[in-house]
Amino acid sequence: KAGVTQTPRYLIKTRGQQVTLSCSPISGHRSVSWYQQTPGQGLQFLFEYFSETQRNKGNFPGRFSGRQFSNSRSEMNVSTLELGDSALYLCASSLEYRALTGELFFGEGSRLTVL
């Protein structure tokens, strides 16, 4: 069974640009979450999608957005990049459709560097 796949794995952007990251969940998983990981703040929740609907959003500015497609694949977009957006962006999929009581399966992440 294939795991969670994230692309690209590494990317470098400059301030003001935008970026789109992609995540393919484990087959059969319909819940996809996105987290930002930085050395100073650790793992922070960005948003969660289920059946193409955003069910929850973390405390991030509107520059961070996402969506989910009918095949459960998800993308997140960051516009007008800032230096502080440099981070590892992790996608996780889960079987859960109610409150989170189940295991999250994480992808390897997309490491974004903003210059």
Add this chain to the structure above:
Amino acid sequence: GQNIDQPTEMTATEGAIVQINCTYQTSGFNGLFWYQQHAGEAPTFLSYNVLDGLEEKGRFSSFLSRSKGYSYLLLKELQMKDSASYLCAIPGGSYQLTFGKGTKLSVIP
């Protein structure tokens, strides 16, 4: 809101036992997770506790006390491959996890 505290770093010797503590504050409790993350890799699930007490899974055990807002992860017979960050996490409302900043464990020979 929610708050999770873990020690930032720990060092232990190969073959020894180490206990990684986690204290949390939350308005509604729906269980506590432990994840392991090796450097440069994805976090992987270790355990989930929703009731008080100790749950054992091989060399790893996880303990929970809901009244004290306290959990620990116990690693026995430490191996070099156990060097990793250990993340404590609690559900923060529906569909999201609130993570602690993680405890970086270094296992030395």
